[in-house]
Amino acid sequence: MNKTANMVIIGGGISGCSIAYNLAKKGIKDIVVIEKQYLTSGSTGRCGAGIRMQWGTERNCLLSKMAVEFFENANEELGADHDIEFKQGGYLIVAATEKEVEQFKKNVVLQNSLGIPSVYLSPKEAKEIIPHMDETKILGATFCPRDGHLNPFHTTEAFAHAAKRLGVKFMTYTTVTGITTENGKVTGVQTDKGYISTPIVVNAAGGYSKIIGQMAGVEVPVYAQRHQILVTEAVEPLQGPMYMGFALNIYCQQSPHGSFIMGRGDDNEPTDLRITSSWEFMEEMAKTCCELLPLLSKLRIVRQWAGLYTMTADAHPIYGGVKELEGFYLACGFSGHGFMLGPATGLLMAETILGEPASIPIDNLDRDRFARGELIFEPSVV
Ligand code: FAD
Structure with missing residues (x-):
């Protein structure tokens, strides 16, 4: 088991695997993904895996459009071992x-x-x-007609295998039990298999992201x-x-x-x-x-x-860091459509963490929009 890492990503669903892949593709080394069960054991492996670009807000339209365009070529891009089965029946x-x-x-x-x-x-x-x-x-x-659905297992596996080929380590059946901090900065992650010292932690823990936030003393409004x-x-x-x-x-x-x-x-x-x-x-x-x-x-x-x-209160995800804890990032609150946003989540989170300009502006998807009362209401959700 790693004793140190450049970055630790918590969660082995579509979000964690896509973030890991995108960071590794940008040349980041020593990334560890920690998953308490097996990859796709959370919402990702339980979802309908539908993807649509038909939304009622510009933000959700743009995020899902980016994802559709990615999925159209994802078998080649990720070198998928098994077809991700993107069926565009509309x-x-x-x-x-x-x-x-x-x-x-x-x-x-x-x-x-x-x-x-x-x-x-x-x-x-x-x-x-x-x-x-x-x-x-x-x-x-x-x-x-370009909307459709995918195989969530093959898609997540394709991201994970591509990330592994780029050097990412996956620790499955390993539970994060604590996050250590010092002087307002992340210092490491405690797991049931040992401690990993790291300056960057990404919370992609799906339904458990609030609990992971509590471990770091960070309020996650989901x-x-x-x-x-x-x-x-x-x-x-x-x-x-x-x-x-x-x-x-x-x-x-x-x-x-x-x-x-x-x-x-x-x-x-x-x-x-x-x-x-x-x-x-x-x-x-x-x-x-x-x-x-x-x-x-x-x-x-x-x-x-x-x-x-x-x-979340406005059916849009939360992306980005938090002001009270340097090195702690959130990719959660997908409100029932996080599978389809997977490719966008990975790229936009990698850009945010590395301080690069975002391919789609996500400033207004920060956690603090709720405290500021700047919600972006999405009318088109089940
Ligand atoms: P998850 O897949 O939940 O991954 C988080 C992972 O974190 C889990 O595997 C969990 O085990 C792990 N974890 C949690 N705590 C810890 C810990 N302490 N230590 C280590 N690991 C931990 N979305 C769509 O886009 N289209 C759909 O058609 C669709 N249909 C859906 C249908 C259903 C019935 C459900 C439930 C959801 C549906 N969704 C759909 C939503 C979609 O499933 C989620 O938004 C998406 O899978 C979120 O992915 P994730 O990687 O962020 O979270």
């Missing part, structure tokens, strides 16, 4: 209220101004894209909330794009091997790091799905599971 996002119709039309104008090829559709046009949907349940929709999801038996190809509704509270995609994966949000889900499954989710999810996508009522559910959304 996202059909359905509007069910007049408020959503108004918002979605504004979203399309914003997205198009940023080079995102989304369009606004009538219910009839939407049905041409997903013929088995009940179009009487919606008032309109938006569609972007909370973790359970989010559930299920998968059906595999059937022949029926649906190319992701079907998503915010007011209707559903996202549903067909994976490359034929099973449907679907989830929904629930404000009443526990916020105590629990990732057990509930009957209520399965019942509500099945009901919503059968109403909106009636053909799927014939499918059998194979499995359900849960993971953590790490929420």
